[in-house]
Amino acid sequence: MDSQRTLYDEVVRVTHVYLGPAADRFIDRQVQNHLHKAPRELSQSDLDRLIDWIRAAMSLLTEDSEIVEEYTRQLERLTRKSSSEGA
Amino acid sequence: MSLTKVGKRTMLIKRSPALTWCGIILVLTIFLALVLPVNDATLHRLHISLAIYREAILSLLIPIGIIWFSAFYAYEKTGQYAETLRKTDEGRAFAHIARGLQLLAWGLAVATVLSLILAAATASTPQLQGARIIIDNYATLVFPLVGFTIIGMGTRQLAQTVKAPLTLRVLRILFVVLALIGVFFTRYALRNHYANNNPYMLPVFFLVTTIIVPYLYTWFVGVVAAYDLQNYAHKVKGVLYQQALSLLALGITIVIISSIIIQYMTTLMNSDNDLSFGSLLLLVYGLLVVEAAGYALIAYGARRLKRIEEV
Numbered sequence: 001m002d003s004q005r006t007l008y009d010e011v012v013r014v015t016h017v018y019l020g021p022a023a024d025r026f027i028d029r030q031v032q033n034h035l036h037k038a039p040r041e042l043s044q045s046d047l048d049r050l051i052d053w054i055r056a057a058m059s060l061l062t063e064d065s066e067i068v069e070e071y072t073r074q075l076e077r078l079t080r081k082s083s084s085e086g087a
Numbered sequence: 088m089s090l091t092k093v094g095k096r097t098m099l100i101k102r103s104p105a106l107t108w109c110g111i112i113l114v115l116t117i118f119l120a121l122v123l124p125v126n127d128a129t130l131h132r133l134h135i136s137l138a139i140y141r142e143a144i145l146s147l148l149i150p151i152g153i154i155w156f157s158a159f160y161a162y163e164k165t166g167q168y169a170e171t172l173r174k175t176d177e178g179r180a181f182a183h184i185a186r187g188l189q190l191l192a193w194g195l196a197v198a199t200v201l202s203l204i205l206a207a208a209t210a211s212t213p214q215l216q217g218a219r220i221i222i223d224n225y226a227t228l229v230f231p232l233v234g235f236t237i238i239g240m241g242t243r244q245l246a247q248t249v250k251a252p253l254t255l256r257v258l259r260i261l262f263v264v265l266a267l268i269g270v271f272f273t274r275y276a277l278r279n280h281y282a283n284n285n286p287y288m289l290p291v292f293f294l295v296t297t298i299i300v301p302y303l304y305t306w307f308v309g310v311v312a313a314y315d316l317q318n319y320a321h322k323v324k325g326v327l328y329q330q331a332l333s334l335l336a337l338g339i340t341i342v343i344i345s346s347i348i349i350q351y352m353t354t355l356m357n358s359d360n361d362l363s364f365g366s367l368l369l370l371v372y373g374l375l376v377v378e379a380a381g382y383a384l385i386a387y388g389a390r391r392l393k394r395i396e397e398v
Contacts, residue, residue: 016324017326019325019327019395020323020324020329021175021248021323021325021328022328022396023325025396026395026396026398029398057398060398061395067327
């Protein structure tokens with residue numbers, strides 16, 4: 001992961017593939033409304049819970065389960081990536 | 088009237104002011120179509136009786152009502168989506184598109200009501216016939232002219248966000264297409280002017296400068312707006328965003344193209360042609376259905392885009 005990039009930036013980058021220009025607003029809402037913190041304060045320990053909320057939100061936007069699965073897999077990769085970097 | 092009924096009505100007005108206005112104007116239009124006097128010359132020209140004329144007008148009001156409702160619903164939904172984006176670049180662009188659609192929707196209603204009132208006025212005062220035709224023609228022209236211009240401002244802003252300029256190749260193709268449309272339209276309008284004893288009630292100079300050229304400008308702006316939006320929908324990232332936006336872009340393209348064809352048809356209806364009243368009515372019906380489908384697609388796309396901003 002680029003050292004300049006925060007976890008929030010990475011999550012938005014992945015989301016951009018699915019929600020385009022709405023990506024940052026979507027992630028901001030999920031973090032603020034469900035994790036009750038500022039989006040930029042998103043940390044590694046929040047990621048699992050955030051993915052659960054994103055999965056629920058995405059299932060309201062599309063019936064295509066493949067898209068939802070592919071998206072959450074990309075996000076889960078960030079979890080693994082961050083933990084391997086931490087180790 | 089019970090309080091529950093009043094409450095429900097207030098809820099509808101609050102939830103959908105656009106549809107409420109649409110309903111009010113539609114009821115007013117039906118009332119005017121049923122009670123206003125009809126010009127004998129019109130009945131004679133169409134070779135039909137008053138009862139058949141009123142039946143035809145009322146039967147036309149069914150698709151007209153559907154197209155109005157879908158047009159009002161489309162601009163309301165697009166406006167609501169623009170509001171969720173607030174002060175972002177896209178928000179400002181979609182606000183322009185919503186305002187343009189609002190003008191198109193109101194233009195449909197205002198032009199029809201005005202036409203009915205003016206037709207009734209000329210039935211009792213035939214001297215007003217010239218003024219009626221001139222006002223009718225300008226009322227039909229001015230709403231798409233301003234509406235397409237404002238939509239075009241919004242779609243250009245969107246195209247700029249994905250760095251999608253109008254290329255020279257596209258401009259060349261647009262020029263050829265619009266030149267063809269323009270030449271045929273001018274030919275129809277001028278033939279109509281000379282063959283039918285000046286049906287626009289304007290000297291050729293004013294017909295060309297205030298009717299033909301503004302229509303050509305309107306169509307140019309409309310076609311460019313449709314192209315910009317399709318280009319934006321094609322280039323923007325985001326699978327789900329793109330799906331929803333494509334519906335809206337397709338809807339706007341259909342509305343623009345069908346509007347252009349309807350304006351052509353209107354010219355054809357005024358000129359000498361071999362088509363019967365029934366055939367023309369059927370053609371107008373078909374085009375209205377297509378335009379209504381365009382507005383429905385806009386509303387559906389805007390709803391899906393708004394949903395992305397809500398969850």
